[in-house]
Amino acid sequence: MTKYAVFLRGINVGGINLKMADLRTALATLPLGHVKTLLASGNVVCTAKASPVELKSMVEALLRATFGYEAWVIILDQDQLENIIRTCPWAADDATTHSYITLSSDPAVLDELAQHGGEIDGVEISRLSPEALAWPAPAGGTLDSPFSKLSARPRYKSTTTTRNLRTLVKCRDALAE
Template sequence: METFAVLLRGINVGGINIKMAELKECLASLPVKQVKTLLASGNVVLNSELSLAELKSRIESALAERFNYQAWVVILTAQRVTELVEACPYPADSAEQHSYVTLASDAEALSRLVEEAKQFEGEMTLLGPEALAWLAPVGGTLDAPMSKLTARAVYKSTTTTRNLRTLIKLKEACAQLRG
């Protein structure tokens, strides 16, 4: 049994509203155990014996059927969440800037994103084939060039972005499930 972090793209924004209790109920109908939602933005930890690829496919199908939208998720093992949090060189909290990690279910898409992002000034660090850390000024996240780049349609099906603080919470929740 493996512990996973499941990150949904684009819920509770843009007209796709899913209550966390309904999300938990939907996912609990799959071959998973100990489903726990975090925050109200599509962050879930759970245990499953399915492979990562099979779990992704099953979750996206279940969400599309239950909530009638094109569902995209990025799934990481608990171990990988821990590694990414520990690899991030930026602080979780700062008065001047926020630390973000863009996660990808497709390494090729993240590679294209990194190439496009090289045109911007500002710090970013590739954490692995599925993760890119970057900084945005406090109060200016939505206007940050990286934020606008990751919002482009070409990246919708393969990436999602989380604040580093959220990844730390996911790491802690995964550790609790693994017990």
């Protein structure tokens, strides 16, 4: 069994509201073990015999059928998640700056985001892995940050999701339990 972190895109922020208890109940119908949800923003840790591609397909199909929305997820195995956290150049616990990680199922999309983000004055971006890039934002100004506005464009919706580094650390710690 492989340990995975599953990150749902766009729930409990833009009109798609899911209770984590309902999500756990739905996920219990899949061949997964040790399913745990973290926070209310669509973070799941679990074990599965499936490959990442198979797991992505199963979870997205389940979410679409059960909750009736156009669902997209990003799947990371435990080693990928650990590598992303370890290589992030910014702190998870800085009170003035929040460290964000944009995750993607398509490395070419992150290449494009990194290129366009790098063209914005004052934006710092660090590519952490094929699946992730990091960027800092002032505390309290995340949604107004230029990179946040860039990454929120509809063209990136089906392949990306963004999490605070603290959230990734919580997922990593839950996988270690």
